[in-house]
Amino acid sequence: MSIEQTIANMARDAKEAAKMVARLGTQEKDKALEGIAQKLLDEAATIKGENEKDLKDAREKELSEAMIDRLTVSDAVIESMAQGLRDVAKLPDPVGRVTGMWSRPNGLQVGRVRIPLGVIGMIYESRPNATIDAAGLCLKAGNAVILRGGSEAFHSNAVLAQIIQGALREAGIPEAAAQVVPVPDRAAVNVLLAQEEYLDLIIPRGGEGLIRFVAENSKIPVLKHYKGVCHVYVDKGADLGMAENVSFNAKAQRPGVCNAMETLLVHEAVAESFLPQMAKRFTEAEVELRGCPKTCDMVPEAKPATDEDWPMEYLDLILTVKVVSSMDEAMDHIGKYGSAHTEAILTSDYARARRFLREVDASVVLVNASTRFNDGGELGLGAEIGISTSKLHAYGPMGLEELTTTKFIVFGDGQVRT
């Protein structure tokens, strides 16, 4: 069968399965999630065996140690996948939740009720855990899902798909509710992105290249973020001890992720008392500093930043630093170079905290807290399937609720329109 035919069949089957999944009760879904979790643990040896094939290929292709690390499915990874499913099972079911109900003068009762989106396509890179995480969240929200992981994780994803589908079968749920694209060929992605008749949403996760490719080629709506160029602004009058801890955490706790800080903005009134000590701490942690001229004057460790630096998402131990003469200058800088992802202010001023929260356009805006909190779990959504930096449907971390929509329900007694 051609790639086109294979994917079209999967998509059609997924749409059919989605109708059934949408009607499942919470207990049925939770039981199926538990079934997958248990099967993962039971089949750990098989999973590791298949994963070993991917790891062997990866070593032959001389992929980086970081890549191989991400690709490895150890017992600990299997346990964490199973625990993740059990955590999702414990989350409240968004489907069927009535988000509002009101009466009209003619006696009609009108409400909005959460319903699943339908069929979701996930396109992601390397880490095989994503297969389990995404399947769990999509199923809990009553959706069918088609998963397309990286070709380097082909064998791992295939065995995970078998496990998921085995558990679905045992739970009386159609296997087509969660499918993995069985074609390593990249052409499969293009074919998947053209199934607008069957798919309702595409969520890509991975590097900017993958995400741009998906966004540019999809006929299906896409929820995505390209990158996180996140700023921390240290206001005049900020608690400088707090500012130092938060800035350090935002940059150095895990520099390779999208919610890590890339640029530190410091009000000139506190720059001299704040920056040298802050720079020392960064330098000790091997963070390379690239500064504006004023920063370089105050911080001997800093190299001059170039125009190419300010819009950069380093995802590395590199930080740009700029001294600003006002909060307006800081917000202008954020408006120009930010990616609408995560922006934080350190301040002790009530009015400026309020203004920053109101005026900064980003999916998550924080006062006196680390940018690293832009995460569905950390913000209390329970789990996260991705982050959106475009405003339609979802802006910020996407949890179970963002995998649903609402429809209107109307209770009448024979009302007609006049």
Place this chain on the structure above:
Amino acid sequence: MSIEQTIANMARDAKEAAKMVARLGTQEKDKALEGIAQKLLDEAATIKGENEKDLKDAREKELSEAMIDRLTVSDAVIESMAQGLRDVAKLPDPVGRVTGMWSRPNGLQVGRVRIPLGVIGMIYESRPNATIDAAGLCLKAGNAVILRGGSEAFHSNAVLAQIIQGALREAGIPEAAAQVVPVPDRAAVNVLLAQEEYLDLIIPRGGEGLIRFVAENSKIPVLKHYKGVCHVYVDKGADLGMAENVSFNAKAQRPGVCNAMETLLVHEAVAESFLPQMAKRFTEAEVELRGCPKTCDMVPEAKPATDEDWPMEYLDLILTVKVVSSMDEAMDHIGKYGSAHTEAILTSDYARARRFLREVDASVVLVNASTRFNDGGELGLGAEIGISTSKLHAYGPMGLEELTTTKFIVFGDGQVRT
């Protein structure tokens, strides 16, 4: 200046203006809406003079009477546009509304707050009132808007744009917050649909041809519905008097709109007692009936329906009628031919009412009420900028809230991630 340059400049200016509009307080926005309303009334003579130019062209091009009627801006139309703006001014402002706030174990307070989408592009046909309605709703929701009406309303829309911008100027709001594309050329639409750097959303309103063109050519997210193939299902045991009134209203009260019924489904247990009388009422109102074989047996006025009839949106005094042997058959028919727009059941059975509400996939599902209630005003949203039958962001009528999104705000005391 080229069309490309003109539109690109408008889009860039709109994005700049959007930042300012997003920060306006409710009173400032409401005052601006009142300013536009007053200016419409003050300049009625000028508006009618410009509208006359469009009407003259329309007569020369021999457009239909219905088209000319839609195009005409009478005193009554001007008063209704002004009243519409005043009604929007009275609606609650969605911007700044906190939709939820909760605490995390580490003491972070996390909330979601409504913010404007940014810049909205409206693409619509003939009726010049849409220019005022759309501008009013977009401004109230804190967005900038670029309006592109039909070329046949070119002069009318141009003078309405002058009035809007004059009122904005007097209110101290940038004129770029509401602009009308000053190019009648259809190429302008393609250029507008490519401004993904500046526009956040496109809403097309008009015939299916226009909407498909926009959906297929837009690089910007589109909220739309193609058509409304709406069904009324009369269940066994339904109150047949109520069923007759609701069905008649759904079809005949205003047949040319998207929420009018196109197909009547009748349970076989009530078909003989219901259909002949119902058919008589439709026939008296000059509704042409096209039925399944069983319907034709019971209703001499009905012509046989063909396979082409069931998916049709007639927007006219034509109705297809089908006798079904069960509610499942009715729901299967709706699943196959419906357009996810509006579906109604007439029933007196509690369990079947619940099942229909739960299982039918449409933006508005009604029990014992006319499909004609799928309308933002009728459902209590205050006003409506369109209807969406795709599930992302909005499903059903879109009011002020659907012209906004939410961002996360986080209040901390120095929290870092561990």
